[in-house]
Amino acid sequence: MRLLIVEDDHHLRSQLAGHFRALGWRVEEAADGREADYLAREYTFDLALVDLGLPQRSGMALVRDWRADGLTLPLLILTARSDWQDKVEGLEAGADDYVTKPFHLPELEARAHALLRRAAGRADDCATFGPLRIDFRGHSVSRDGQPVELTHSEFETLAYLAARAGEVVSRGELIDHLYDQDYDRDSNVIEVFVGRLRRKLDPDGSLKPIETVRGAGYRLAPGGER
Known part of the structure; x- marks a missing residue:
């Protein structure tokens, strides 16, 4: 998963970034509203x-402007304010949830996972696509009940395609999701990841879980989600 942390307190921002990076997330940090925008x-x-x-x-202001301009990513606001009116104002501006400082990191992590599930239309941390079962939180995949060993990058590629199941995802989107902004952005790397995923998920060629849409990108469509 790719996360943007917008927090001007350097100590807290570093703590949050370190926590989510340890979970395998790709994290970008912003210390002010202009950089975040x-x-x-x-x-x-x-x-x-x-x-x-x-x-x-x-x-x-960021939340209002992003929503007004059509940015739909889940937004979790962090606030030191205890007044309920500030929380209501944030939600009405377009935020999806809030956490009041000080908070415990496991609580924040749980709220983040809940928002991701909601955004992907999932009621839990797992999704089943034909014989494939993806455990998003556990970072594991199985086919017909048998585990499929994936690297971190392979799993993140599959998880992103699964979150957008049925939609065409461009190579550029996958690169943005997988890599930090200053990474050498070579789309050939994505082709390698997708090729390896196909071989690992579908060694006998019967499932064909990832379709290539010529000139557009990739789509996960292994018989539909259950």
Whole structure:
């Protein structure tokens, strides 16, 4: 998963980034509203954690503007404010949930996973596509009950395609999802990951789980989700 953390407190931002990176997430950090706005519009994220009290531009303004301009990524606001009106204002501006500081990291992580499930239309952390079962939180995949060993990058590629099941996902989107913004962005790497996934998920060629849509990208469509 790719996460944007918008927090001006350096210590807290580093703590959050370290926690989610340890979970295998790709994390970008912004210390003010202007930098956050640039990153959110320039790159693809699965989730953003947004502090309300930011320099340059407030978190509330960011949430309003992103929603007004059609950015649909899940937004979890972080606020030190205890007044319920601030929380309501954030939700009405377009945020999906909030956590009040101070908070425990396991609580924040649980809220983040809940938002990702909601965004993907899932009621739990697993999804089944024909004989394939993907455990998003456990970072594991099985076919017909037998585990399929994937590298981290292979799993992240599959998980992103699964979250967009039935849609065509471009190579550019996958690169944005998998790599930090300053990474050498070579689309051939994506072709390698998809090729390896096909061989591991479908060694006998009977399933054909990942379709190539010529000139557009890839689509996960192994018989539909259950």
